[in-house]
Amino acid sequence: MTERRTITPPHRYRNNDKAVGVGNAFWDLSERNGLAGITAELEDGEPGVLHTEDGHEFTNFTCCSYLDLDSHPKVIEGAVAALRRFGVLDHCIPRTRVQLPALPELEASLGELFGAEVVAAISAGVASAGLLPLIASGHLGNGVRPLMVFDRNCHVSMAAAKPTCADETEVVTCDHHDLGFLEDMCARYERVAYVVDGADSLGGYAPVRELAELQEKYGLLVYYDDSHSISAYGERGIGYIRSHCPVLDERTITVATLNKAFGTSGAAILLDGYPKDTLRVVERFAGALSYSQPMNTAAVGASLASAEIHRTEELTVLQRRLRANIELFDRHISTGQSGTTFPIRVVSMSDETVMEAGRRVYEAGFYVSPVFFPIVARGTAGLRVMLRAGQTEEQIRGLCAALAAVGAQQAAPAEATR
Amino acid sequence: MTERRTITPPHRYRNNDKAVGVGNAFWDLSERNGLAGITAELEDGEPGVLHTEDGHEFTNFTCCSYLDLDSHPKVIEGAVAALRRFGVLDHCIPRTRVQLPALPELEASLGELFGAEVVAAISAGVASAGLLPLIASGHLGNGVRPLMVFDRNCHVSMAAAKPTCADETEVVTCDHHDLGFLEDMCARYERVAYVVDGADSLGGYAPVRELAELQEKYGLLVYYDDSHSISAYGERGIGYIRSHCPVLDERTITVATLNKAFGTSGAAILLDGYPKDTLRVVERFAGALSYSQPMNTAAVGASLASAEIHRTEELTVLQRRLRANIELFDRHISTGQSGTTFPIRVVSMSDETVMEAGRRVYEAGFYVSPVFFPIVARGTAGLRVMLRAGQTEEQIRGLCAALAAVGAQQAAPAEATR
Numbered sequence A, B: 001m002t003e004r005r006t007i008t009p010p011h012r013y014r015n016n017d018k019a020v021g022v023g024n025a026f027w028d029l030s031e032r033n034g035l036a037g038i039t040a041e042l043e044d045g046e047p048g049v050l051h052t053e054d055g056h057e058f059t060n061f062t063c064c065s066y067l068d069l070d071s072h073p074k075v076i077e078g079a080v081a082a083l084r085r086f087g088v089l090d091h092c093i094p095r096t097r098v099q100l101p102a103l104p105e106l107e108a109s110l111g112e113l114f115g116a117e118v119v120a121a122i123s124a125g126v127a128s129a130g131l132l133p134l135i136a137s138g139h140l141g142n143g144v145r146p147l148m149v150f151d152r153n154c155h156v157s158m159a160a161a162k163p164t165c166a167d168e169t170e171v172v173t174c175d176h177h178d179l180g181f182l183e184d185m186c187a188r189y190e191r192v193a194y195v196v197d198g199a200d201s202l203g204g205y206a207p208v209r210e211l212a213e214l215q216e217k218y219g220l221l222v223y224y225d226d227s228h229s230i231s232a233y234g235e236r237g238i239g240y241i242r243s244h245c246p247v248l249d250e251r252t253i254t255v256a257t258l259n260k261a262f263g264t265s266g267a268a269i270l271l272d273g274y275p276k277d278t279l280r281v282v283e284r285f286a287g288a289l290s291y292s293q294p295m296n297t298a299a300v301g302a303s304l305a306s307a308e309i310h311r312t313e314e315l316t317v318l319q320r321r322l323r324a325n326i327e328l329f330d331r332h333i334s335t336g337q338s339g340t341t342f343p344i345r346v347v348s349m350s351d352e353t354v355m356e357a358g359r360r361v362y363e364a365g366f367y368v369s370p371v372f373f374p375i376v377a378r379g380t381a382g383l384r385v386m387l388r389a390g391q392t393e394e395q396i397r398g399l400c401a402a403l404a405a406v407g408a409q410q411a412a413p414a415e416a417t418r
Helices: A016-032 A073-086 A102-114 A124-136 A179-188 A208-218 A239-244 A276-285 A297-310 A313-332 A354-363 A393-405 A413-417 B016-032 B073-086 B102-114 B124-136 B179-188 B208-218 B239-244 B276-285 B297-310 B313-332 B354-363 B393-405 B413-417
Strands: A038-042 A049-052 A057-060 A117-121 A147-151 A171-174 A192-197 A221-225 A252-257 A267-271 A344-348 A369-371 A382-386 B038-042 B049-052 B057-060 B117-121 B147-151 B171-174 B192-197 B221-225 B252-257 B267-271 B344-348 B369-371 B382-386
Touching (some): A016 B124, A102 A117, A102 A267, A102 A297, A117 A124, A117 A276, A124 A252, A124 A267, A124 A276, A179 A192, A208 A239, A239 A252, A313 A344, A313 A393, A354 A369, A354 A382, A354 A393, A382 A393, B073 B297, B102 B117, B102 B297, B117 B124, B124 B192, B124 B221, B124 B276, B179 B192, B179 B208, B208 B239, B239 B252, B313 B344, B354 B393
Antiparallel strands (some): B049 B057, B369 B382
């Protein structure tokens, strides 16, 4: 028998050997230090406080439910009410054929709330996997097949679509927020689409105003995932991008999860200036949006309830509490994000000490997540902290003390007593 | 200013111009005939009976909840109980870091039920999008990078992964169930993985025993999506593939939605013979499984309740009712699927008459979905009928009469009176 063929992979856009090789070591080390693979139940009535089966209690400082709406009684009761009203989690048939009124009601409510045409998706990842190839082929946009420029740091849920987009158009990756490169491409290509996080998972916002200039000048299409700022930021929780982007027409497409500050599950695609025909194309051809299960009725009911909260003063109060908690943290611990509105802080540690530091902070009763080389660049390791509206002053002071005890840089005295 | 560049797409694995061009006309025509874009509420206590806002009532014969577990009171109450117990739909943090006990409990329950190692996913589409690239790179399998052979008819949720897999290995498409081609590839390549529906959405099963011979002889890996037969078929609803596949080890990977006959939402990945380390690789690197939201607690609670029903005689009763309904239908209307256990029937019509026929059947109070060229091959148009356990004899007789009235081929008298 002749020798059978082995394969050399192209690895143009992805490389599992590298991803698994690097990532698995990171996760194994995290797990050996007790900072991954934790199973824990939430304490009744104490948002974000969990206990493990063996009795360790900790406050979660790596949860993206920035307003603690996930445990809001009205959100839970909204889910229950929808289950009872519709009588099913889902009535399995493509929504393009027959659908319960659940999704249309949710889309109408979110559309009114955010001032956009809204299409629901089961997750922001599924939304991006469905939308980006339609953008690549020009079916979502102005009809012209664009050069797709992916920001080097854009979330993996978007970066994962590169090979698929590359079968419909040209795809390139640019340096983080490289406006010069983008303008250069805009000058060379008839149409360019830029794919970027609205709010980064390590803290920071997209340069929305500078991008708007390119949108106005060249017709650049920008695809934002604004999952980390929706609800937490802006009037009625409209998010960072839609608060600051002056271009709200076919050139700006935003997706946002409902799983973070919004407090439920599912995702919303926010569109402006597209005719009904195009919205139908999205429903029918945006990948899993057309062929897979939709948000279930429990998620829809919870989301309708959360949307109602977004329409009241309660949202402003929660946003204010989140802001106050961020400021309280900044008065004690100094980070590259100090002074910003972003709910994420990365507390610098050395690559060698970060894991041990995370373990000690966890033992002190606070879960923060270590990031280090090769997950982030050498010399930028740290403990990632997420602030929430529901954390108490005592919990935040306790975390800051625990961080200081493992060598975190403390804020200058003027800051600390401000 | 020089002319700006336009782009010629490669279209090796997909072509949105074609998909949208062809598909949109199909959907528009369906909608003009009132057979798509229907919004309707379920009747209380009458599984699969819906009414539109303007008062039209119809029995849904295109719903995949084959056992009507979607509206089972225990399933709905299971969802409610989990919402109250966990107090959130989701506590947003990657499960690799910290998770509620919800998913592990569900995975243990489904694992016991189906006799497999189970990993939960938010949908079968998300599961396939995550798993297939890991199979392509050899990380899920025996470590060897396989030639990926996609069946020409495999569901779009799997076919959509071709460009991504093609960046990790070689990808080809074969004719439907082309065992000769597969054996040829097995002889030529060190490792081959075959991607195929366990149960087709137009009726029919994979040649599981013949594939097992190739698995034994060459180490072929087979990736099945058994979404249309799980729960509806086999002891404790184990599905067609796991009922008949003698190879239950690393060479067989099955995914199945929980959104069809299982009656809830989410999906299960069924694995055998993989070490814990590999299960961790799946959780950490199978795409959205690691970076996006998991099944929410309502879906988990409903699924735990449905799993309990699967352990009782009630499941057998429901499967028997489904079988009886399929047989009742076959006694009246003749189709290519007559006499099989498959819950889907395609009632032949001409490309010219199928839409009008579907409209008249709908007006008579029964929703069936038209399929025709170019969605299916010329000369194979038809009305797709899905049988369910909860349909009454009266509803099925009524549908058959309506189908006969629009020219469906009736079963021979011997069949009809059997």
